Amino acid sequence: MDKKAKQSRPELRPDLNAMIFLKFYYLKEELVEFCRLNQLSTQGSKTELTDRVAYFLETGLRKKPKRQKTIYQPNVNLTLSTLIEKNISFSEKHRVFFKQYLGDDFHFNVKFKKWLRSNSGKTYQEAIDAYKQILFDQESTKIYK
Incomplete structure (x- = not known):
């Protein structure tokens, strides 16, 4: 078994370490809900949401979504x-x-x-x-x- 399988996935909370967050898989719906609860933008792809959540967990700052050109x-x-x-x-x-x-x-x-x-x-x-x-x-x- 790999390390991910042995570890249980941590709950997505504002005090979660960004590096730990990035090691686990979260559904887009979970990311959207986290963003909504923490006043982060819910727009964008799953990758954009993951980046936004990781940035928030690491810095505490709210990253605005990139506008589509x-x-x-x-x-x-x-x-x-x-x-x-x-x-x-x-x-x-x-x-x-x-x-x-x-x-x-x-x-x-x-x-x-x-x-x-x-x-x-x-x-x-x-x-x-x-x-x-x-x-x-x-x-x-x-x-x-």
């Missing part, structure tokens, strides 16, 4: 000749653009999303052509089944 997306008007960006998001801007050229029945299906993600640098005209081909292929498959 908003990724700036310039308000670029899409055209047929616009290049598909890397890490494309399937936003309302994109949906409106594709509906303009493909009709109100347009939706981001799985195959089209995969095509867009793997074809950054191609044009939106090529994307429209690819979408039409994907639909054609899907219809052809249905006919032959």
